[in-house]
Amino acid sequence: DADVTQTPRNRITKTGKRIMLECSQTKGHDRMYWYRQDPGLGLRLIYYSFDVKDINKGEISDGYSVSRQAQAKFSLSLESAIPNQTALYFCATSDANPGTGGRELFFGEGSRLTVL
Amino acid sequence: DAKTTQPPSMDCAEGRAANLPCNHSTISGNEYVYWYRQIHSQGPQYIIHGLKNNETNEMASLIITEDRKSSTLILPHATLRDTAVYYCIVRVRSGNTGKLIFGQGTTLQVKP
Numbered sequence: 001d002a003d004v005t006q007t008p009r010n011r012i013t014k015t016g017k018r019i020m021l022e023c024s025q026t027k028g029h030d031r032m033y034w035y036r037q038d039p040g041l042g043l044r045l046i047y048y049s050f051d052v053k054d055i056n057k058g059e060i061s062d063g064y065s066v067s068r069q070a071q072a073k074f075s076l077s078l079e080s081a082i083p084n085q086t087a088l089y090f091c092a093t094s095d096a097n098p099g100t101g102g103r104e105l106f107f108g109e110g111s112r113l114t115v116l
Numbered sequence: 117d118a119k120t121t122q123p124p125s126m127d128c129a130e131g132r133a134a135n136l137p138c139n140h141s142t143i144s145g146n147e148y149v150y151w152y153r154q155i156h157s158q159g160p161q162y163i164i165h166g167l168k169n170n171e172t173n174e175m176a177s178l179i180i181t182e183d184r185k186s187s188t189l190i191l192p193h194a195t196l197r198d199t200a201v202y203y204c205i206v207r208v209r210s211g212n213t214g215k216l217i218f219g220q221g222t223t224l225q226v227k228p
Contacts, residue, residue: 004159042203042218043160090159104150105216107159 003027004108006091012114019078021111023091031094032074033105034058034066036087043090049074081115088112120204125223128198134191136222138204141185148207149180150216151189153200160203160218163189194226 045058121139128134203221
């Protein structure tokens with residue numbers, strides 16, 4: 001089983017609908033992240049959380065919200081989806097800041113969202 | 117965080133060493149060099165990282181120049197499964213985000 005699991009893997013929805021992408025991890029990491037990937041733009045950080053009581057905005061948080069329900073669960077919501085939110089979304093975890101002592105990010109397999 | 121420059125694409129013959137270059141001329145003394153790869157829209161996978169010494173693990177070797185302005189990722193015996201986009205990233209050691217700036221990366225095509 002994957003250490004970082006994202007659901008759903010694929011979703012097609014319509015403009016204005018509320019969408020939730022879920023992420024769960026079995027690595028026991030405190031830190032969790034949501035990224036989106038668009039062709040030609042690399043990965044961009046949406047939100048991140050250092051523990052259950054900590055939520056921080058990333059580069060592109062507008063139009064998104066998150067919930068850290070437990071250490072192992074971090075959900076990303078689109079309250080009213082729009083077509084330019086069509087992208088590949090990745091959840092990631094780490095047990096410390098990725099630049100401290102070389103701790104890396106572990107990514108899920110991605111959730112492909114299409115907003116029509 | 118310092119920016120990186122990588123060639124957009126490279127080819128490598130199966131079984132040969134793949135040498136992927138990265139320029140990071142504005143790197144600061146406290147910034148690590150990280151390499152990740154992404155195989156066809158899967159989640160990025162960590163490969164290796166280093167500060168100033170060369171590093172080796174089961175996946176690859178990382179050679180960092182003495183002035184730290186560039187580095188090379190070496191896959192010693194490339195296989196078809198190594199075909200992927202390889203990202204070179206520099207990242208400060210301390211800080212409080214997971215903001216890894218992935219850039220465009222190098223698309224490595226391993227050919228039979």
